[in-house]
Amino acid sequence: xNPSEFRANYIKAxxxxxxxxxxxxxSILPSTWSKYxxxxxxxxxxxxxxxxxxxxxxxxxxxxxxxxxxxxxxxEWGCVWKFPIDGMQGIVIKHPLKDWENFEHFRPPNIELGxxxxxxxxxxxxxxxxxxxxxxxxxxxxVGLMPHGVLFLRLAYLRGYLNVLKDMVQExxxxxxxxxxxxxxxxxxxxxxxxxxxxxxxxxxDLGNQDKLPFHPxxxxxxxxxxxxxxxxxxxxxxxxxxxxxxxxxxEIVEDLVNVGxxxxxxxxxxxxxxxxxxxxxxxxAIELDIDRQFLLPFGNxxxxxxxxxxxxxxxxxxxxxxxFSAEVSQDVPLKNIDAxxxxxxxxxxLHFTLD
Numbered sequence: 001x002n003p004s005e006f007r008a009n010y011i012k013a014x015x016x017x018x019x020x021x022x023x024x025x026x027s028i029l030p031s032t033w034s035k036y037x038x039x040x041x042x043x044x045x046x047x048x049x050x051x052x053x054x055x056x057x058x059x060x061x062x063x064x065x066x067x068x069x070x071x072x073x074x075x076e077w078g079c080v081w082k083f084p085i086d087g088m089q090g091i092v093i094k095h096p097l098k099d100w101e102n103f104e105h106f107r108p109p110n111i112e113l114g115x116x117x118x119x120x121x122x123x124x125x126x127x128x129x130x131x132x133x134x135x136x137x138x139x140x141x142x143v144g145l146m147p148h149g150v151l152f153l154r155l156a157y158l159r160g161y162l163n164v165l166k167d168m169v170q171e172x173x174x175x176x177x178x179x180x181x182x183x184x185x186x187x188x189x190x191x192x193x194x195x196x197x198x199x200x201x202x203x204x205x206d207l208g209n210q211d212k213l214p215f216h217p218x219x220x221x222x223x224x225x226x227x228x229x230x231x232x233x234x235x236x237x238x239x240x241x242x243x244x245x246x247x248x249x250x251x252e253i254v255e256d257l258v259n260v261g262x263x264x265x266x267x268x269x270x271x272x273x274x275x276x277x278x279x280x281x282x283x284x285x286a287i288e289l290d291i292d293r294q295f296l297l298p299f300g301n302x303x304x305x306x307x308x309x310x311x312x313x314x315x316x317x318x319x320x321x322x323x324x325f326s327a328e329v330s331q332d333v334p335l336k337n338i339d340a341x342x343x344x345x346x347x348x349x350x351l352h353f354t355l356d
Contacts, residue, residue, distance in 0.1 A: 004139025006052045011141075011199065013321040014241060014264050014286040021349035022313065024050050024325040025288070026342065030064050031087030031331040037061045039335060047342040049349065053140070066090075066120055073119065076109035079157045081119045087331070090119050097158040100174050108185040116189065118148040118204075125192070132196050141200070144193035146186065148204035148245070151227055154182050168219050175223070183227045187234055194238045200264070201235050201242060203228075208248020210271060217252045225256055232261035243288070251276045258285045266290055266326055274315050287316055291327040291341070298332040302340035309344040310351065317352040 006023075013019040033040060041059060044051050064087045066073050073081040073090070080094035097103055114122030135142050149157060155164045155178065167175040193201055207213065213220070235242050244257055245266035251273065254265060258281070266288040267277065281287050289312055291297065296308055309325070317323045325345060329338055 001048050001052045002139070003053050003135070003141070007139060007141040007199065010324075011241075013324055014200075016283075016286075016318075016320045016322050018319060019321045019352075021049065022317065022323055022325065022345075022352055024327070024345040024349070026050055026327045026329060026345075028329045028338075029087055029331065030067060031085065032329050032333070033059055033061050034064075034087055035331045036335050036338075040338065043335070043339055043342070047346060049346055050342055053138075073121070075119065075157075076113055076116065076122060077154070077158060083119075092119075092157045095158055095160045095163075097178070098160050098163065103174055103178065106181070108181050111185065111188045111192065115145065115192075116147045117145075118153075129196060132198065142196070142198040143243075144196060144198040144201040144240075146189060146193075146201060146203045148206075150186060150203050150205050150231075151179070151182055152205050152207055152224060155179070165214060168215050168223055171219075171223065179223070179227050183230055186231050190231060190234045194235065194240060198240060201240055202245065203231070203242065204245040206247040207253070208246060208250040208268075208271065210249065212249050213252060217256075220253050221256060225253075225260065228257065229260040236261045245288075245290075247290075251280065255280055255284075264288050264324070268292070269312070270294070270296075274312060278315050282316055283318070283322060286322050286324060288324040288326050289316065291325060293328050293330060293333075297327065297329065297337055297341065298334070300337065302336070302343075305337065305340045306344040306347075309341075309348050313348055313351045314355070317355050319352050319355055321352070323352065 009019050009021060010023050013023050028040070041056060044054055045056060048054070067083055067087050067089065069083060069086045071083045075081060078096035079092045081090040082093045083090035097106060109116070112125070114124040115128045116122050132142050158178065159167065190201065207220070232242055241263040242261050243264040243266065244262045247268055249271045250267065254267065257265065262285060264286040265281065268290045269277070270292045277287060296304060313323065327341060
């Protein structure tokens with residue numbers, strides 16, 4: 001399969017326009033590549049429908065970038081990150097606005113630094129724009145990447161997680177002012193991305209805990225949702241599609257996100273419940289189902305994985321489209337389970353044709 005075929009099918013899926021197969025996006029972490037190396041590369045080469053354009057030799061197995069154990073990084077906002085595990089994202093250990101007294105002199109980053117990335121250095125704009133142009137030249141899907149941690153998590157990185165939750169309870173004036181600062185910065189990035197005429201702009205913000213929201217849904221609607229609406233409206237007026245990712249339990253607020261413009265929602269399955277997703281989202285928004293990485297992928301077997309993929313399609317799929325899969329493969333996933341996952345995704349890729 002070539003990249004243009006993948007792009008055409010992806011757009012059909014998110015627009016409910018009868019895709020040829022159910023798209024699957026499988027992300028393999030650097031730590032996983034480092035562990036399995038050539039064996040994983042050989043496996044990926046067998047699954048062209050999931051990895052279109054993948055070629056032998058393009059992966060540097062030990063290229064962790066800044067994600068190297070013990071590394072310290074100060075991002076463009078002044079947040080200090082520490083990386084405890086090779087090949088995996090770090091954690092913020094110093095919050096520049098832990099004390100509100102520092103807010104008086106606080107300024108957002110200069111967007112000319114480049115496209116921001118969570119816990120990493122920005123990508124210079126000329127490099128990113130050249131990459132997007134190369135993808136377009138091949139007919140591939142172009143995705144403008146807003147940073148993971150676009151609003152709520154950025155507040156947590158700046159203030160500290162517990163401080164933000166207290167701020168939300170108190171509805172402090174400074175919190176609303178900080179949200180405005182972050183939103184205006186994000187709007188500047190969005191305008192830069194829309195000029196590239198990408199197919200999709202992807203936003204990421206982990207809004208949920210394992211079994212509940214960390215805040216009351218009404219607090220979300222009053223404090224955070226207006227900022228999302230403002231950002232999404234800037235995208236929608238260009239006709240570009242919006243993808244939104246959140247880890248955690250967010251079922252109480254998913255309809256709010258859809259109502260302010262989300263076209264594709266990347267949402268975790270187990271913590272939200274397949275039945276809940278079917279009731280609240282099926283047919284209303286494209287569901288990019290985030291395959292369980294806590295239990296199924298590391299501890300399940302091939303039969304478990306196959307059964308899960310098939311049953312998810314039967315519950316959420318339609319011949320019209322509107323269902324995608326995504327999977328993040330960490331180093332705790334056995335190689336045989338990676339093989340089983342890719343096999344199950346491909347063997348069931350056209351099961352939606354049997355549905356209404």
